[in-house]
Amino acid sequence: MTRVLVIDDEAPILRALKINLTARQYEVSTAADGASGLAAMARDRPDVLILDLGLPDMDGTDVIRGVRGWTSTPIIVLSAWGQESQKVAALDAGADDYVTKPFGMNELLARLRAAVRRASPAPDEPVVTTGEFTVDLARKVVTRAGADVRLTPTEWQLLEVLVRNTGRLVTQRQLLAEVWGPGYQTEANYLRVYVANLRRKLEPDPSAPRYLLTEPGMGYRFRP
Amino acid sequence: MTRVLVIDDEAPILRALKINLTARQYEVSTAADGASGLAAMARDRPDVLILDLGLPDMDGTDVIRGVRGWTSTPIIVLSAWGQESQKVAALDAGADDYVTKPFGMNELLARLRAAVRRASPAPDEPVVTTGEFTVDLARKVVTRAGADVRLTPTEWQLLEVLVRNTGRLVTQRQLLAEVWGPGYQTEANYLRVYVANLRRKLEPDPSAPRYLLTEPGMGYRFRP
DNA sequence: ATGCGGCGTTAAGAAGCCATCAAGATCATT
DNA sequence: AATGATCTTGATGGCTTCTTAACGCCGCAT
Numbered sequence: 001m002t003r004v005l006v007i008d009d010e011a012p013i014l015r016a017l018k019i020n021l022t023a024r025q026y027e028v029s030t031a032a033d034g035a036s037g038l039a040a041m042a043r044d045r046p047d048v049l050i051l052d053l054g055l056p057d058m059d060g061t062d063v064i065r066g067v068r069g070w071t072s073t074p075i076i077v078l079s080a081w082g083q084e085s086q087k088v089a090a091l092d093a094g095a096d097d098y099v100t101k102p103f104g105m106n107e108l109l110a111r112l113r114a115a116v117r118r119a120s121p122a123p124d125e126p127v128v129t130t131g132e133f134t135v136d137l138a139r140k141v142v143t144r145a146g147a148d149v150r151l152t153p154t155e156w157q158l159l160e161v162l163v164r165n166t167g168r169l170v171t172q173r174q175l176l177a178e179v180w181g182p183g184y185q186t187e188a189n190y191l192r193v194y195v196a197n198l199r200r201k202l203e204p205d206p207s208a209p210r211y212l213l214t215e216p217g218m219g220y221r222f223r224p
Numbered sequence: 225m226t227r228v229l230v231i232d233d234e235a236p237i238l239r240a241l242k243i244n245l246t247a248r249q250y251e252v253s254t255a256a257d258g259a260s261g262l263a264a265m266a267r268d269r270p271d272v273l274i275l276d277l278g279l280p281d282m283d284g285t286d287v288i289r290g291v292r293g294w295t296s297t298p299i300i301v302l303s304a305w306g307q308e309s310q311k312v313a314a315l316d317a318g319a320d321d322y323v324t325k326p327f328g329m330n331e332l333l334a335r336l337r338a339a340v341r342r343a344s345p346a347p348d349e350p351v352v353t354t355g356e357f358t359v360d361l362a363r364k365v366v367t368r369a370g371a372d373v374r375l376t377p378t379e380w381q382l383l384e385v386l387v388r389n390t391g392r393l394v395t396q397r398q399l400l401a402e403v404w405g406p407g408y409q410t411e412a413n414y415l416r417v418y419v420a421n422l423r424r425k426l427e428p429d430p431s432a433p434r435y436l437l438t439e440p441g442m443g444y445r446f447r448p
Numbered sequence: 449a450t451g452c453g454g455c456g457t458t459a460a461g462a463a464g465c466c467a468t469c470a471a472g473a474t475c476a477t478t
Numbered sequence: 479a480a481t482g483a484t485c486t487t488g489a490t491g492g493c494t495t496c497t498t499a500a501c502g503c504c505g506c507a508t
Contacts, residue, residue, distance in 0.1 A: 088334040096342065097321065098335075104308045110315040111322075118320065118342060152484060169364035189487075192466060199467095207467085216465065216494055217377040218364070376495055412454085413498080420456060431456085440454070440505085 002116055003027040005046035007037035007063070008078065009056050017050065020105050026112075034058030038066050042181045046073065048115050050108075051095075053079040053086060060086075061093040068094035070177035070185070074115035078103070128163050130211050130224045133202050135163050142202070149201050154179065158194050162212065162222035171219040195220060226340055227251040229268055231261035231287070232276035232302065241274065244329050250336075258282030262290050270297065272339050274332075275319075277303040277310060284310075285317040292318035298339035302327070352387050354435050354448045357426050359387050366426070373425050378403065382418050386436065386446035395443040419444060 004026045008014050014030050021028045029044050031037035034055045041049065049067065053060030064075060074096045079086060081100045091098060096118070097111050126138040133144040137160060142149040151159065157179045162170060172191055176184045184190065195214075199206040213221045228250045232238050238254050245252045253268050255261035258279045265273065273291060277284030288299060298320045303310055305324045315322060320342070321335050350362035357368040361384060366373040375383065381403045386394060397409045404414060419438075423430040437445045 084328045084331050088330050091334040091338045096338065106312050107308050110312040114315045114320065154485070167363055167365070187486095188465085190485090192468085193486085196467065196469095214466070215364075215374075218380070378496070411497095414496090416455060416457085417497085420458090423456095438455075 001025060001027045002048065003029070003044065003046040004048050004050060004112070005029050005031065005037070005040055005044055006050045007031045007034070007040075007055070008050075008052035009033060009054070010052070013052070013078075016105075017108075020109075021112075024109065034060075034063045034066075037063060041067055041071075041073075042183065047119065048112060049073055049075045050112075051075055051077050053077055053090060061089050064090060064093040064095050070174075070182040072119075074119045076108075076111055076115055128166060128224060132204055132211065135159065137163065144202060151198075151201065155194055155197055155201070158191075159198055159222075162220060166222050166224060169215055169219055169221045175219065191220070225249060225251050226272065227253070227268065227270040228272050228274060228336070229253050229255065229261070229264055229270035230274045231255045231258065231264075231279070232274075233257060233278070233280050234276070237276070237302075240329075241332075244333075245336075248333065258284075258287045258290075261287060265291055265295075265297075271343065272336060273297055273299045274336075275299055275301050277301055277314060285313050288314060288317040288319050296343075298343045300332075300335055300339055352390060352448060356428055356435065359383065361387065368426060375422075375425065378418055379421055379425075382415075383422055383446075386444060390446050390448060393439050393443055393445045397443075399443060415444070 002025075004021055006014060006017050006021075006028060007030070008017070009032050011032075014032070018028045018030060029040060029046065031040045034057050037051070037055075051060065051063060055063065060077070060079070064077075067073065067075060075094065076097045076099060077087075077090045077095045078099050078101055079090070081102075087098050096115055099108055099111060126136060128135045128137070133142060133149065135142050140156060142151060142159070158175065161175055161178050172188050173185045175191060176187060180187065180190060195212060196206070199209050199212055203209050203211060211223060213223055215221055226249075228245055230238060230241050230245075230252060231254075232241070233256050235256075238256070242252045242254060253264060253270065255264045258281050261275070261279075275284065275287060279287065284301065284303070288301075291297065291299060299318065300321045300323060301311075301314045301319045302323050302325055303314070305326075311322050320339055323332055323335060350360055352359045352361070357366055357373065359366050364380065366375060366383070382399065385399055385402050396412050396415055399415060400408045400411060403418075404411065408414065419436060420430070423433050423436055427433050427435060435447055437447055439445055
């Protein structure tokens with residue numbers, strides 16, 4: 001189910017969105033100001049963010065930047081009519097789309113569908129195979145030598161980020177932000193511990209990794 | 225340079241867009257109806273499509289579907305104010321964004337930037353190839369003779385700056401400032417050491433460089 | 449010819465980063 | 479309340495990378 005976070009300080013709008021989106025099978029969480037919105041973003045990991053620019057505590061573009069600092073989750077911005085410079089600023093700060101109030105629910109829903117569709121370009125190969133093990137992203141199963149490998153939730157999240165970026169170098173900051181949350185970008189220790197766990201469970205020779213590679217000073221890379 | 229195709233049957237709008245976009249370093253091609261627009265799409269392979277829904281020969285959503293049949297190039301739709309059902313149909317047909325006429329040029333430009341940014345995570349061509357090696361900026365991979373070349377973080381940063389300025393001379397001050405920071409603009413020694421490292425890893429004959437060239441007294445240049 | 453400045457090369461110590469282990473803290477479940 | 483699994487945290491040793499300095503070469507101007 002698609003998860004949506006709505007950040008808006010106007011209770012009627014919040015309620016209307018929640019009712020309409022829930023009725024259409026979205027899973028909705030809400031926040032009423034920028035600070036708790038950013039916290040909810042980190043906690044709930046929604047698939048889309050709907051953000052009202054007129055928040056009481058923070059400037060809207062700062063919220064966008066706060067989100068963009070660690071994730072590329074689509075952001076749809078809501079704002080009053082006619083403030084073109086605000087539109088430009090929001091889009092340049094990293095928003096994906098812009099809806100002017102008052103808006104029709106159908107338009108918002110269409111933009112929501114478009115944003116979700118763009119964000120998941122192709123549910124391409126959900127199964128990745130190496131010479132040693134197989135990762136099924138959709139079913140959340142790892143197989144090695146015919147048997148299932150048991151991974152803890154954190155181990156799985158870490159492996160998933162690496163596999164979704166197969167061949168690409170993933171920086172430590174990015175891994176920490178995506179697995180532990182944006183507040184953990186300096187806890188490089190966690191990475192060492194959990195990469196070691198994964199290697200012990202997946203690599204033929206954990207001390208000479210062939211698939212989960214270290215790039216000293218930069219990050220890690222999954223190479224099938 | 226980013227290439228834009230504009231499909232619109234109103235000559236004044238076409239002209240205004242062409243002038244404004246060209247002035248901002250976009251490469252603009254145009255078409256005045258749906259059929260020739262689809263042909264231009266296939267011929268020019270633009271990076272973004274700006275499409276007016278009110279075309280004389282075809283329904284706008286059919287043009288969108290015709291494009292979406294074979295490419296995921298971002299589509300920004302232009303249309304008259306107030307026709308919400310049309311908006312919804314266009315977005316569901318696969319459009320990425322929607323601008324209502326009359327629109328401000330700044331807003332359109334912002335949406336254009338947002339569309340291009342979404343479409344290409346790395347703004348430029350992420351892969352550069354020479355006769356000897358290839359550099360993939362996005363994945364952070366350098367391949368030479370079929371094998372990956374391991375680079376240290378500093379080596380990467382240096383190579384990245386040079387490759388992002390392919391063909392251009394990059395001064396020593398600029399390199400030092402971008403790789404080591406603005407306080408290191410006199411430490412020309414670092415450059416010699418690290419350029420030598422890169423040459424040893426990348427050049428066929430490190431003592432007679434063909435790709436990482438020295439410009440005595442000025443700086444360095446990457447020539448593919 | 450000779451001195452000078454910029455460049456290439458090399459090597460060694462210093463600093464920072466990584467792998468590994470293990471023990472305490474936390475959480476879910478019974 | 480107890481148990482087992484999972485997560486966090488700290489410490490250690492080993493390794494990579496960065497920094498720094500020394501030396502030789504080449505081109506250029508005197």
